[in-house]
Amino acid sequence: MKAAIFHEAGKPLTIGEVASPDPGPHELVLKVQACGICGSDLHCTEHGPFVLPGNTVMGHEFSGEVVGLGTQIAGRFAEGDRVTALPIIVPPIPPAGQEDIEPWLRSDVQTIGLGVVPGAYAEYVRVGVTQTKKLPEAVSYEMGALVEPLAVGLHAVNRAEMRSGDNVLVLGAGPIGLASIAFAQRMGAANVIVSEMTDQRRALAESVGATGTIDAKGNVLEQFAELTGAMMPDVVIEAVGIPGMVQQAIDFVKPKGRVVVVGVCQQQDQMMPMVAIMKEVGVQFVLGYEPRDWDTVLSFMANDRLKVEHLVTHRVGFDAFPDAFEALRTPSDQCKVMLKPA
Structure with a gap:
């Protein structure tokens, strides 16, 4: 599949081919419909103590269509569902002694788009079923990709x-x-x-x-x-x-x-x-959000209590994406820039 790939600090992203994801038993594969550029992605691609490893596919503010189902989904989702997802994957059963802590603090967490699980600057992305949220009918894919930063x-x-x-x-x-x-x-x-x-x-x-x-x-x-x-x-x-x-x-x-x-x-x-x-x-x-914050944001959107569509100021495909990413290091009129892979 096509993806935007980070190689090393000081060099722009490149567009190339990477392996398409397969879902684990408790996972889904989404066809990415929209993915926003986050400021933390810019930080993590600069020289410093938290630079990402080479060949990372970033992208953790996304929405998409379910196109692949794990074997243990048990009817919770179907192909064609419109969804967004928290950018982490955790197994359904936590390690002993970690039952009551937030998912991203668990020792078995896998982050999406931050050097572990490839992210959504790509045609497809793998997500965890327990972290996936269906989009209400009134919520567009672009709005779905805004849920993550709004929850922050x-x-x-x-x-x-x-x-x-x-x-x-x-x-x-x-x-x-x-x-x-x-x-x-x-x-x-x-x-x-x-x-x-x-x-x-x-x-x-x-x-x-x-x-x-x-x-x-x-x-x-x-x-x-x-x-x-x-x-x-x-x-x-x-x-x-x-x-x-x-x-x-x-x-x-x-x-x-x-x-x-x-x-x-x-x-x-x-x-x-x-x-x-x-x-x-x-x-x-503060770090990120709690899962219930996502539910609150989606409820506000579904009930027309949050008018934020206009925060998406730029939309680009893969060809223009590396330049759009670099331009955000010295922003002018951009707010949220969205990758639209299709």
Whole structure:
């Protein structure tokens, strides 16, 4: 089958032929219909401690049509079903002592698109049956491929322990920042303000529910106070993922406020703990999502409570995909770029 292949840091992806997947007993094979480019894919293909191994096929934000069934599926899915899936495969029975932990923390987990199981920058992808979700009729394949990043944003908001009436500041309006904005607004925040450097992404932030936007190149707290009447936010969600942002979030949040770090920074960083100590700031790092977050996102989509189709700004086939991938290292007007293999 055709796939986009990562070889080594500093070199672009190439389009080539790789082996088509076969499903294990508790697995499915999907014909990929849409797969988004995630910022973590860009990070994992750069020089650093977390670079992926050569010959990796990435892609973990995807949807597709079921075309292959394992022998132990027992009628749960059928060929032709429209689905999305969490990008991990775990056996149905967990190892002893790991019955109550999240699936991605189990010792027998296999990640999809991150160097273990080949991902969905390909014509077909292998997924686990217990991690697969059927798409409601009203949810398109593109929307199905947005479930994964939206679930990350929902999880970040949940971990913020946000209270009704809180003032929220989101740093960065990339796809994860935008997802965080959408759910913070829907969960009762009085104000959801985004600090972002680009005009295009500030406009997108308003389209998903931001009550105001801030030019990150200016004085953020002054602009925040002008928009909200509050000197400092109750909650800061850091969704940029570069050195210095965690300290900036701590500096911005009010005393006894809460900082959630969802931006993926793969470089060493420095911070001044005394600032957080003196303010008694709660700092929460988050990883991914819980399976129920996917169900919530799909329910919002199915009931027309989440308008995010416009976040898909670019669609490309295999031929244009390597260039589209590299272009996201210095983005301009892109938000979510989708590979459409068909």
